[in-house]
Structures are given as structure tokens and as C-alpha cells.
Amino acid sequence: MIEMSDVVLVLSATGWVTMVGTIVLLWGVAAWTLYRSLSDEDRKLELIDEQGEIDTYSPGALAELREWVQSNPEDPLAEEGKERYNDCVGVLRRVDETFYDWSESEIESLEKL
Amino acid sequence: MADTDARTVREQWGSRFGFLMAMMGAMVGAGNIWRLPYITGENGGGAFLLAYILLLFVIAVPGLMAESVLGRFTNQGVIGSFRSVFGRGRAEGLGLVVVLVNVALMSYYAPIIGWTIYYAANSLLLRFSQPGFASEAFWNAFSSSPALTVGMHTLAMGLVGGVLLFGVKDGIERVVKWMIPLLVLALAAVAAVGLTLEGAMEGLAFAFTPEWAALTRGSTWITALGQALFSTGLGWGIALTFGSYLSKNDDVPLGAGLFTAVGNTSVGLLAIFAVFPLVFAFGLEPSEGSQLTFVTLPQVFPQMPAGPFWAIAFFVGFLFATISTGLAVTEVAVTTVEEETRLGRSGAVGATVGVIWLLGVPSAISSEVFGTMDFMFGNFGLPLATLLIVLTVGWKVGPERIRVLALNRNSDVHIGRWWNPVIKYAIPAIMSFIIVYYVITNVASSFARTAGGLALMAGLLIVAVIAMETLRGGGEPTETDTIAGDD
Numbered sequence: 001m002i003e004m005s006d007v008v009l010v011l012s013a014t015g016w017v018t019m020v021g022t023i024v025l026l027w028g029v030a031a032w033t034l035y036r037s038l039s040d041e042d043r044k045l046e047l048i049d050e051q052g053e054i055d056t057y058s059p060g061a062l063a064e065l066r067e068w069v070q071s072n073p074e075d076p077l078a079e080e081g082k083e084r085y086n087d088c089v090g091v092l093r094r095v096d097e098t099f100y101d102w103s104e105s106e107i108e109s110l111e112k113l
Numbered sequence: 114m115a116d117t118d119a120r121t122v123r124e125q126w127g128s129r130f131g132f133l134m135a136m137m138g139a140m141v142g143a144g145n146i147w148r149l150p151y152i153t154g155e156n157g158g159g160a161f162l163l164a165y166i167l168l169l170f171v172i173a174v175p176g177l178m179a180e181s182v183l184g185r186f187t188n189q190g191v192i193g194s195f196r197s198v199f200g201r202g203r204a205e206g207l208g209l210v211v212v213l214v215n216v217a218l219m220s221y222y223a224p225i226i227g228w229t230i231y232y233a234a235n236s237l238l239l240r241f242s243q244p245g246f247a248s249e250a251f252w253n254a255f256s257s258s259p260a261l262t263v264g265m266h267t268l269a270m271g272l273v274g275g276v277l278l279f280g281v282k283d284g285i286e287r288v289v290k291w292m293i294p295l296l297v298l299a300l301a302a303v304a305a306v307g308l309t310l311e312g313a314m315e316g317l318a319f320a321f322t323p324e325w326a327a328l329t330r331g332s333t334w335i336t337a338l339g340q341a342l343f344s345t346g347l348g349w350g351i352a353l354t355f356g357s358y359l360s361k362n363d364d365v366p367l368g369a370g371l372f373t374a375v376g377n378t379s380v381g382l383l384a385i386f387a388v389f390p391l392v393f394a395f396g397l398e399p400s401e402g403s404q405l406t407f408v409t410l411p412q413v414f415p416q417m418p419a420g421p422f423w424a425i426a427f428f429v430g431f432l433f434a435t436i437s438t439g440l441a442v443t444e445v446a447v448t449t450v451e452e453e454t455r456l457g458r459s460g461a462v463g464a465t466v467g468v469i470w471l472l473g474v475p476s477a478i479s480s481e482v483f484g485t486m487d488f489m490f491g492n493f494g495l496p497l498a499t500l501l502i503v504l505t506v507g508w509k510v511g512p513e514r515i516r517v518l519a520l521n522r523n524s525d526v527h528i529g530r531w532w533n534p535v536i537k538y539a540i541p542a543i544m545s546f547i548i549v550y551y552v553i554t555n556v557a558s559s560f561a562r563t564a565g566g567l568a569l570m571a572g573l574l575i576v577a578v579i580a581m582e583t584l585r586g587g588g589e590p591t592e593t594d595t596i597a598g599d600d
Contacts, residue, residue: 010314015322018159022321022382025166030379033372034133037364040525041129044362054362054523061521068517081518 044099051095056088058100062110069113086112123188124281125360131286133368133376136355138289138437140346140377141296143225143406146431149340149381150388151401154319156336157327164334166378168341172543173374175535176347176499178520178528179506181369184356186519190448191350192581194357198509201585206578207501208449211350213573214494215445216465218349220472221486223273225403226439227265227477229432230272231255232407236428241411242421248411252403259478266477267470273439274466277447278459281358285440292433299430300383303423307390310417316389319399335550338543343491344381345374346438348499348544350445357448367525380434387427391417406431443469488559489566492551497570500544507537 011019047054057065062085069081092098092107126132153161184190187197195208235241241248255261276284307313327333346352356369391413392399400409414424443465451461476483506515512533520528555563 011318012322015159015318018162018323019317019321022159022162022166026375026379026382030372030376033367033375036525037133037368037372038129040364040367044523048362056362056522058521058524058527060527061517061524064521065517068513072514075514077514077518084518084522 047095047097047099051097053091053095054099055091055095055102056084059102059106062088066113082113124358126358126363127282127286128290129363129368131282131290132355132359132363133372134289134293135281135285135437135441136352136369136373137376137380138293138296138433139351139355139441140344140373140438141293141380141434142222142344142438143229143431143435144340144344145377145381146300146384146388146434147403147406148401149344149378150320150385151399151405152336152340153385154389154399156333157324157330158319159321159323160325160327161333161337162321163323164328165337165341168334168337169345169374169378171535172338172540173341173345173347174370175532176342176503176540177345177352177373178366178370178532179512179515179536179540180348180350180352180502181356181359182365182515182520183502183506183510184353185359185363185365186515188357190354190357190452191445192449193452194353195505198505203578203582205585206574206581207505209577209581210573211498211501212446212449213577214490214498215350215442216469216472217486217490217494219439219442219446219469221476221483221490222435222439222442223269223469223473224262224266224477224483226269226273226432226435227262227267228255228403228407229428229435230268231261231265232411233425233428233432236414236421236424239421241424242415246411246415248408251411252407256480262477263474266473269436269439270466270470270473272436273443274462276440277443277462277466280458281355281444285444288440289437292437296430296433296437297380297383299426299433300380300387303427303430304383304386304390306417306419306423307387307394310390310394312394312396313390316391316393316399317386319393320385320389335547338547342499342544342547343495345377346441348502349442349495350498350502351441353502354445354448355441362523364523364525365520366528371526485562488555488562489569492555493548493566493570494573496544496548496551497574500541500548503536503540503544507541512536 044054065081065085069078069085072078072081075081089110089112092102092110098107126135153165157164183194183198187194189197191211192205192208196205198204199207240246240251276288278284279287307316342348352369352373356365359365359369388405388410389399392405392409395413395416397409397412399405410427411424414420414427417423446465446469447458447461450456450465451458454461456464476486506512513530516528516530516532520532552563552567
């Protein structure tokens with residue numbers, strides 16, 4: 001079996017830092033994304049079970065969608081973008097609990113396109 | 114089996130965990146285990162890893178998001194997605210090229226799965242710990258026996274076909290949900306025991322000690338780029354195909370993008386911990402490819418306490434890594450054949466597996482054919498497929514459109530405007546650079562193969578485009594085709 005003193009001699013301080021940094025950047029991020037992805041999925045399923053539907057865009061994403069639809073009215077997908085926007089606004093007005101972090105005032109200020 | 118309802122209701126993943134494991138399993142293959150450890154040590158150790166991780170986050174993660182969201186948005190396989198974007202006819206040929214590259218890739222990857230089946234079976238039979246076992250002679254006896262290599266290739270395609278017959282949810286998902294966690298556990302266990310051996314830390318020093326000067330060498334960045342793009346399977350049609358089976362409430366960026374790329378590389382890191390401590394502890398030469406896995410490592414396990422157990426863990430884990438990739442690569446073609454022909458699931462699986470098996474026999478028998486196929490499709494076919502998919506999203510669909518409409522819909526993380534130039538300019542430029550670089554570096558040493566590879570890809574492109582034009586006729590996207598246009 002190996003002694004700790006041998007370990008330090010073989011792997012330099014920068015080697016240790018690189019190894020630990022790589023572990024954090026890879027295993028740490030992988031574990032976080034796995035946890036976040038699975039817990040978000042649980043939350044979505046829970047809300048769909050309770051309410052039958054969930055909001056589909058975050059406040060930032062919905063604002064960008066609105067801006068894109070208004071800036072590109074002739075785009076072949078503008079109508080679909082409008083439908084997606086209006087669907088999300090409709091859901092936000094109907095549900096008690098949102099998936100994304102929406103405030104009451106943000107929802108009240110939304111207008112359909 | 115999924116035949117009866119395939120035409121009316123498109124399958125969906127049964128669970129988020131299943132989708133994530135399928136994506137990770139698709140991208141974790143032989144390269145993570147037999148290539149990443151060695152190229153890390155050879156290209157500056159920790160410095161290489163930092164360059165690789167940087168490129169992974171900047172290029173591979175956004176690229177996988179683009180490919181997956183295209184599939185999720187069109188809800189179709191590769192050819193169907195190209196049709197949705199460009200309309201019927203010629204451009205469907207671009208999708209056909211991606212499918213044919215996958216078929217060619219699988220034809221020489223299936224024999225590798227066959228090798229891992231053979232070694233996993235022999236580890237279970239405790240062959241490596243028998244007195245007088247000589248790993249090099251064992252490998253030579255196996256690889257020079259057409260009966261064994263073709264037999265294992267046949268078994269590999271039989272296993273892949275058998276799983277795919279059950280569809281995406283009941284086939285692929287059901288299998289990878291336990292295969293990938295077991296692979297991770299097996300590598301972790303081998304790594305844990307390897308690290309306790311005397312001299313093991315020399316292996317970690319070889320892999321992690323940063324040689325900062327390596328970052329000033331172009332070859333380091335080229336190798337890191339190649340590994341970041343190829344080991345994540347970006348642009349092969351896998352992420353597109355798997356993304357097409359997501360439900361409308363599913364997230365794309367976090368799971369299909371970030372988790373897939375980082376999870377895949379995390380297994381590569383685990384392989385570094387599993388392989389190098391063992392190799393250095395027993396004073397063997399580090400190497401890459403089949404030499405490392407099938408010659409060097411079988412010498413190591415018998416010398417370890419409880420060696421047969423660790424040999425089983427390693428080789429069965431390695432089998433899981435290769436077979437999960439084989440399932441995904443073959444599914445790209447199966448999904449397309451099922452959608453584009455009158456064949457049901459069983460027929461599509463049978464036809465695809467049969468063609469791949471037939472094309473793979475020469476690679477199973479001859480290492481020269483295997484090497485040539487790998488050279489041509491690895492160096493030129495896969496970058497071509499990646500370029501076709503990324504250019505489609507970047508220049509035809511338009512990154513801003515798909516970002517605001519689909520990528521950020523139901524996403525677990527918000528993707529900002531920074532994503533657009535990466536998809537539109539950075540990835541196409543890098544892929545083009547890699548193709549040109551490979552041509553320049555290989556043309557002097559192997560002119561015939563390089564010229565042949567380029568001619569083959571050009572021919573593939575022309576024939577596929579003409580074939581689809583002839584079969585389908587030209588035309589703009591129809592009502593069912595969804596995303597013609599640009600930003």
C-alpha cells in the first residue's frame with residue numbers, strides 16, 4: 001500500500017490543483033446538472049398532475065419571444081411564435097402555481113399578441 | 114414491440130433519467146476509455162485537460178443544444194428534419210449523407226463491440242487469471258481468427274438489433290438506465306482499487322501534471338478540439354434523433370447540451386483514474402487504442418488482489434460503453450428508415466442491422482479495412498455530417514429563431530444571445546478548419562487514402578443529393594414542413 005508522503009512527492013502541487021479543478025469542473029457540473037434536471041422534471045410532472053398544464057417560458061425567454069415575433073412579423077414561423085407566446089400567457093393567467101419564477105405583477109402586465 | 118402504433122403516435126422517452134442515460138451512453142464509447150487517458154498524458158497532462166474542458170464548454174455544449182433542439186422542434190429523424198427545413202428533394206440528400214455516415218461508422222464500430230463482448234465473456238470465464246495467460250498471444254489469436262471476429266461482430270449486431278426491436282422507450286431506455294450507472298460504478302471501483310497500489314500516483318502525475326508549454330503548441334489544441342467534438346458525438350445525428358423523442362415539456366439545453374457533454378467527459382476522467390494508476394503501478398508502458406485495452410490491461414488484472422473480479426468489472430463496463438454507443442448510432446438509421454419507408458419498426462431494424470452487418474464483415478476480418486474505414490469516416494465523414502447539421506441550424510433555420518421559439522421553451526436554464534454566433538460562425542469555422550487540417554497533415558504521408566477519403570465524401574454528397582432529388586422531386590417546404598426561412 002502507498003504512503004501519503006509518496007503521493008505528495010510524485011504529484012506536484014500544480015498537479016493536485018489541476019486534478020481537483022478538473023474533478024470539480026466535470027464531476028461537479030455533471031452531478032449538479034443531473035440533480036437539477038431530474039428535480040425540475042419532478043416539479044414539472046407534479047404541477048401538470050395538479051393543474052393539468054404548466055407555463056412554458058421563463059420571464060426572460062418570453063420577453064425575447066415577444067420581441068422576436070414583433071420584429072419579424074413576416075417570418076414563416078411568426079404565427080407559431082405568436083401562438084406559443086399567447087399559450088404561455090394564457091397558462092400563466094390560469095394556473096395557481098408557476099414553474100418558472102414569475103411574480104404576480106409580471107403576469108398581470110402581460111398582454112397577448 | 115413498437116410496430117403497431119409507430120405510424121400514428123411517435124414514441125417518447127419514458128423518463129428524464131432514461132433520456133439522460135441514453136444521451137450519455139450514446140456519447141461514452143471506446144474513445145473515452147482507450148483514447149482520452151493516453152492523449153491527455155501525451156499532450157501536456159493537466160494543461161491539455163484545461164484546453165479540452167474549455168473547448169467542451171464553448172463548442173460542444175452549444176453544438177449539442179443546437180442539434181437536439183432541431184430534432185425536438187421537427188419531431189423527426191435526420192432526413193425528416195432536413196425536409197422540414199429545406200423542403201422535399203435535393204436537400205433531403207444532406208440528411209441521407211448523415212445517415213450513411215452513421216451506417217458506415219457503425220459497420221466498423223460493431224466489430225469493436227464484438228471485441229468487448231469477447232473480452233467480457235473471457236473475463237467472466239476467469240481466463241485472464243489462468244496460469245500461463247499471455248495477453249498479446251491471446252489478442253493475436255483472437256484478432257487473426259475470422260471465425261471469432263466475424264462471430265463476435267454478428268453477436269454484437271444481434272444484440273443491438275434485439276434491443277432496438279423494442280423501440281426507444283422499451284428498448285434503448287430500458288437497457289441504458291442500468292447499463293450506464295453500472296459502467297460508472299465499475300470504473301469507479303477499478304479506479305478506487307488502482308489508487309491503493311504502490312506506484313499508482315505516477316499514473317496520476319502522468320495524466321494531471323500540467324505542462325503549460327503544451328498550450329502554445331497548435332497540436333495540443335487540435336487534439337483537444339478533435340476530442341471535444343468527436344467524443345461528444347456532436348453532429349452525428351444522434352442528438353437530433355434522440356431529441357426528436359422528447360416530449361413538448363422537456364428541457365433541451367441542460368440535459369441534451371450540458372449534461373451530455375460534461376457527463377460524457379466525466380466518464381473519460383473516470384477512465385483516467387481507472388487506467389493509469391494500474392498501468393504505472395505495474396511498470397507498463399502507457400498506450401492508446403486496442404493495445405491499451407486488450408493487451409496492456411489484461412496483463413495487469415491477474416497481478417492484483419481479487420484480480421478476476423476487477424477484470425470482470427472493467428471489461429463488462431467497457432462492453433456497456435461500446436454497446437450503448439452502438440445502440441444510438443444504429444438508431445439514427447433505424448428511425449430514418451422507419452420514417453422514410455413503408456417498413457415498420459421490425460422491418461427497419463432488420464434492414465438496418467442487416468446492411469450494417471454485411472458492410473462490417475470486411476472490417477471484422479481485416480485490420481487494414483478497419484483502419485481505412487476509420488481514417489475515411491473518422492477524419493472526413495463525421496466532420497462532414499457535423500458541418501451539415503450545424504450549418505443547417507446556423508444558416509438555414511437561424512439560431513435566433515430556434516433559440517427564442519424552441520431552445521428556451523420549457524428549458525431548465527435560459528440560453529442567451531451569446532449562443533447565436535457560436536452556432537452560426539464558431540462551430541462551422543472550426544469544423545471546416547479541422548477538415549482542412551486533417552487533409553494537410555495526412556496528404557503527404559498517405560496521399561491515396563486522403564484523396565480517396567475526400568473523393569468518397571464528395572461522391573457520397575453528390576449521389577445522395579441526386580438520389581433524393583430523383584426519388585422525391587424538388588419543392589419548397591409544405592404545410593407539414595415547419596421551419597423554412599432564416600433569422
